[in-house]
Amino acid sequence: MKVKSIRGFHDILPENIKRWHLIEDAAKYIFELYGFSEIRIPVLEFTDVFARSLGTTTDIVEKEMYTFTDRDGSSLTLRPEGTAGVVRAYIEDSMHAKSSISKLYYTGMMFRHERPQKGRFRGFYQIGAELIGPEEPASDAELVAMLWRFFEEIDLTQFLELEISSLGDQNCRPQYKEKLVGYFSPQKNELCEDCQRRLETNPLRILDCKQKRCKEIAADAPSMLDNLCEDCENHFDSVKENLDSVGIPYKINPKIVRGLDYYTRTVFEITTDQLGSQNAVAAGGRYDGLVNELGGPATAAVGFAMGIERIILLQEIALPEGFGKDVNVFIAHLGDEARQAAFTLAFNLRNKGISVETDYATKSLKSQMKRADKLGASYTFIIGEDELKKAVIKVRDMKESSEEDIKLEDIINSSDKFKS
RNA sequence: GUGCGUGUAGCUCAGGUUGGUUAGAGCACUGGGUUGUGGUCCCAGGGGUCGCCGGUUCAAAUCCGGUCACGCACCCCA
Incomplete structure (x- = not known):
């Protein structure tokens, strides 16, 4: 069930x-x-x-x-x-x-x-x-x-x-109500069923009725504002x-x-x-x-x-298109060692106020890039064997499709520039 | 509470009227084409109690009845 x-x-x-x-x-x-x-x-x-x-x-x-x-x-x-x-x-x-x-x-x-x-x-x-x-x-x-x-x-x-x-x-208001009842009563039979009841319970409501005939009758009714x-x-x-x-x-x-x-x-x-x-x-x-x-x-x-x-x-x-997610950085990683590095880098960047996403499993770079794109990441960081060896991160600007290697320590120290 | 309409894949919908082998498409998803590169393109794959229950029938997504949900209107209101 x-x-x-x-x-x-x-x-x-x-x-x-x-x-x-x-x-x-x-x-x-x-x-x-x-x-x-x-x-x-x-x-x-x-x-x-x-x-x-x-x-x-x-x-x-x-x-x-x-x-x-x-x-x-x-x-x-x-x-x-x-x-x-x-x-x-x-x-x-x-x-x-x-x-x-x-x-x-x-x-x-x-x-x-x-x-x-x-x-x-x-x-x-x-x-x-x-x-x-x-x-x-x-x-x-x-x-x-x-x-x-x-x-x-x-x-x-x-x-x-x-x-x-x-x-x-x-x-x-009580005087006005009486005035309204006095106005509608002679035409009571022409009002819709609901309005005939309203005449007893809440005559003001008749003014708001959507029925054609009731509207016509109500058009000439005394107005509260005049009373x-x-x-x-x-x-x-x-x-x-x-x-x-x-x-x-x-x-x-x-x-x-x-x-x-x-x-x-x-x-x-x-x-x-x-x-x-x-x-x-x-x-x-x-x-x-x-x-x-x-x-x-x-x-x-x-x-x-x-x-x-x-x-x-x-x-x-x-605004039919709505609002996208605003992930600042996606970290793509290749290999177990890189995944470990990505995990700690994500933690440290989040502590600096950067929103970061990364994959939990080791997937192809292509599928990680696709996810980065779908999340609307402004930057994708790529960590592979080469980068680990050189202690750098390959930083890809997703809008410009441009890449540059940046030292790991520089990324942490100047993390604010990834906030956009 | 009343009337009318609609329920098929995560989403949008074909198929239904003339019941008949494995129920389709697009989008989305996953993977691949490109053994380390997204947004375009191509290929493949996963995913469905055809809202639910019952009836008619050799056979029902398809016909009939009921039921539930949603939509629109009445009513009412934010």
Whole structure:
């Protein structure tokens, strides 16, 4: 019986790992420039943490969580997203008492029991950032600017669009919801089945429906942006001004609806038209009520998460040829004595920071050269009987196809020149 | 969870509709041509339970049923 991975889970193979490193390194670099520190939190939490955070009627909580009962009877869940756990840690570790502003980022695997599709997996990686404490619009703008800068850094903005909106707060959203229900109710029978249900559970979602008729009806629906209270409107205006001042290109899309209940005020999405129906590459927003909801002090916060697999797919479009291995030196050897010499030389060169590969067995020079070529070695060192006798190494520049004999001691002493 | 499509070598795919001896190609891999020289070329070699289970048949990669996996769309989202 052959073993296999679980549906919707996948391996990230060495031939692809450079793309991952590129993205992870860029995120770390940019986020730390903006003052964020990494936090590592458990993959597993009490189910309650997610149920209370995301909202009990959301799809994720209703049907997508990997939930099971622990030996002591408590219900545990594999995290479907990162924010809830970070906020739990923020509260549990009393971070509010250590500083009025916490800037945290995380990366790791998330789990959702969905039907796999292109760019959609059951086990997938996210990188996210949370800015907890400030409620001022400059914090929203800084976070969005950072996110866009990240995508500039990895050179993918050509495929992307940044959209922002505001969902209002406890003061204006309930009124707006009623207004929406009032607008849709007379036309209820023309809405699709899902939207008729949404009218009861979450009328905002109707705005995001892809059905033709629903779209037509929704086109004339009242907009949240026209119904913001004064505070929310000022907040949103200020976010936009801040983004304008640093030239971040955004579009206003009043129909943005987030799938999680905890969002308030500013919401944003970075989307692409390159990935079929999985068009969201990153998304986030403000969630001023969540910390308090989970039992912490009333604390404002903004955050986002991005799907690494989706970014990888874009990266593959942008740079299909990928990245080669960068071996500096390959050492080819002929004969037992030479193999021994190659082993010690490889050890010594690696100690000097040179990446070295060599064959373990004694093979023909030709096959060793082939391997050197395949590994993309910049130089190949050849050690045979002649070289051993003269205490030299034959150094072949693979690009130039030129060779010269260099004394063994000179190679060690000036090893830096082989680093390219 | 629903619908449609696809599963043949490590990868990309022929063959299948008209069932019939040893299931093919390209790329990749290994070795050789060049007894100490890569990237081009030539030659040779290794590698396959034809996704899995069952049915029809003298005979199934091929037809039928089921199942699993993947893909696309719905849904949802990162």
